[in-house]
Amino acid sequence: ETGVTQTPRHLVMGMTNKKSLKCEQHLGHNAMYWYKQSAKKPLELMFVYSLEERVENNSVPSRFSPECPNSSHLFLHLHTLQPEDSALYLCASSQDYRGQETQYFGPGTRLLVL
């Protein structure tokens, strides 16, 4: 069974649309993360959750709204996005968010904003 899954794998949306990205981890981890990966740029940490509590909001615009209903699921709600938001959005999980735990990544959602 795949450790971290993400849906959809690809998404095209207009600037006025509202959509949601979903992440699910089957590893029994307590921490989950959202990253943005743009071409030729380093991964950028967006949000971190530990046991459904947000512990990090890395100066992300409010048009990105995370939700963590339980420790296995993480959502990223998108609204009124800009073309520069087109990127690969990666979800990851780790056993805990304290200490240097290995993070396990999902395959990502490739987002294109028109």
Add this chain to the structure above:
Amino acid sequence: GQNIDQPTEMTATEGAIVQINCTYQTSGFNGLFWYQQHAGEAPTFLSYNVLDGLEEKGRFSSFLSRSKGYSYLLLKELQMKDSASYLCAVGPNDYKLSFGAGTTVTVRA
């Protein structure tokens, strides 16, 4: 701020050895990770170094020198399937990881 540098691209021949260097300047240090990412796929964990020295894991080895802010990933007996992007990531503290932009390795027959 955090600064992680690694080469953008490298090319090598099947069966050869390639060394990917990573230098870092971070406000703290709590370990260095290497991840492999094939095109369109998830980054997958390769190695973790927190103490100086060489960690060997099959065809892959990772080296760390904390005093020099330097690491390398060594890929031996290269195979076509090793063509991928290799990401260096440093944990300055706790859970945060600062990533380099990645090194794209192309293995040619």
